[in-house]
């Protein structure tokens with residue numbers, strides 16, 4: 001693809017990129033089959049990722065993090081996506097939950113939760129979605145009620161990434177049932193609290209090693225100090241963080257499309273049919289030319305927003321545009337490349353088939369793409 005990216009990434013970013021690439025290829029890829037079978041990643045890998053500086057790259061060093069900027073986050077996200085591994089929810093851990101604690105946590109909260117997370121000793125999960133409320137977050141029903149010095153949390157969450165492995169869960173609750181979005185607060189709940197229970201591991205179409213699970217909270221008592229930020233401000237906090245979360249998805253999607261295009265080209269140029277190769281058919285060349293154009297457009301758009309975010313200028317709508325465009329573009333490319341592979345495109349040992357099942361969800365999670373369109377349209 002070779003779009004000039006030197007004006008985005010510095011040498012320290014590129015060094016971290018090499019570390020990440022080596023780690024995902026050498027320490028994770030060989031474990032993929034085992035993780036798929038067990039339905040989750042192993043904790044040893046989390047510890048190793050922590051030791052390699054690949055967790056919580058943007059958390060300040062004084063709390064055990066990498067002390068980096070969003071460029072460091074981006075290179076890790078890109079290399080994770082390029083490698084094709086799936087399972088450990090490093091993104092949710094490092095790039096979704098940790099930033100909330102850095103931004104909203106008190107000194108005591110940061111010292112209590114971040115060093116273990118940066119080292120991979122404790123794993124984070126983000127619990128927003130409920131069986132009855134996904135896109136419509138204002139309608140969640142999990143509630144936290146003040147009782148003396150504690151809050152008592154009751155409710156259930158579903159589709160939670162890292163759900164089986166998580167030690168510290170950022171739980172979105174209602175603290176004022178009558179106030180809609182203005183009655184939402186955030187709590188960190190330790191998984192060893194009485195009344196907390198993990199449900200079954202959910203059987204997804206793809207990503208078999210990602211431990212997506214249901215979580216149940218039955219009168220779980222947490223001290224008031226476990227509330228993150230101010231009471232009833234949770235929805236505002238989430239809206240502020242969502243732009244970055246969506247850019248992270250977009251970064252992964254852009255690289256995925258580029259990588260699959262390279263792998264598909266290699267396959268097509270050696271696959272024989274009718275005395276030539278599949279690549280030689282005009283239909284193939286035209287389809288691939290379209291995908292190349294899509295990949296370039298996606299890269300250009302995503303890098304544009306990456307630059308904006310490095311200058312802290314990314315807006316909610318721009319985060320939505322990045323997520324919408326990149327995941328739709330990637331998905332169209334994947335579907336076309338499955339077709340060009342023929343039956344092999346349906347066999348899971350081929351990266352394109354694996355991407356077909358693993359990445360379909362990107363148009364749904366992080367906010368369904370229809371919600372992205374709604375967000376964008378509201379500003380027009």
Ligand SMILES: Cc1cc2nc3c(=O)[nH]c(=O)nc-3n(C[C@H](O)[C@H](O)[C@H](O)COP(=O)(O)OP(=O)(O)OC[C@H]3O[C@@H](n4cnc5c(N)ncnc54)[C@H](O)[C@@H]3O)c2cc1C
Nearest residue numbers: 126127128129133134135159160161361365366367368370
């Ligand atoms: C693999 C995976 C991992 C996930 N990880 C997490 C996690 O770690 N933590 C977490 O909290 N959640 C997680 N989720 C949940 C995810 O965020 C939700 O699935 C998503 O927000 C959609 O919510 P829903 O599934 O309840 O769909 P619904 O809200 O029921 O929506 C269904 C469909 O209706 C349409 N729709 C919804 N709203 C609108 C609208 N305003 N305008 C037009 N159309 C609309 C869309 O097509 C949407 O896909 C994960 C989901 C998946 C699949």
